Amino acid sequence: MAKRDGSAARARGPAPREKREERTPLKPVDGDASMPIALDRVIHERVRLAIISALAVHDALTFNELKTLLETSDGNVSVHARKLEDAGYISCKKGFDGRIPRTEYRLTAAGRRALEQYLAHMEALIKRVGGA
Numbered sequence: 001m002a003k004r005d006g007s008a009a010r011a012r013g014p015a016p017r018e019k020r021e022e023r024t025p026l027k028p029v030d031g032d033a034s035m036p037i038a039l040d041r042v043i044h045e046r047v048r049l050a051i052i053s054a055l056a057v058h059d060a061l062t063f064n065e066l067k068t069l070l071e072t073s074d075g076n077v078s079v080h081a082r083k084l085e086d087a088g089y090i091s092c093k094k095g096f097d098g099r100i101p102r103t104e105y106r107l108t109a110a111g112r113r114a115l116e117q118y119l120a121h122m123e124a125l126i127k128r129v130g131g132a
Helices: 007-012 046-057 063-070 074-086 109-130
Strands: 090-097 100-107
Touching: 046 063, 046 074, 046 090, 046 100, 046 109, 063 074, 063 100, 074 090, 100 109
Parallel strands: none
Antiparallel strands: 090 100
16 A cells, blocks of 8 residues: 655655746836835734724714624623724714613714725735736
């Protein structure tokens, strides 16, 4: 019975490589959005982008609404919301609904501007890569 440790494949050497198609160089795009380094790293993370996007279409969302909408844990919502709050992109209002704690988040003007810039940048990158 043959060994299955890969020694036979190593003995044959590497498989021949297929020829790659030559890539066309990327076309420059007008504006700051053409530079990949310009991505807003605060918004770019998946959960934070989801929070900002959700708040962009809702006037306000509670902690539990965000958690349910994003299908994530308490810890994820808490950590990422705090990061967005520290950046000034969302505001957080804590209070009580009877005896139940209630945390409500809203998108700030700075957060809306940051999201619009981020989306413009992503559109420019897509156009750049797609050659449009």
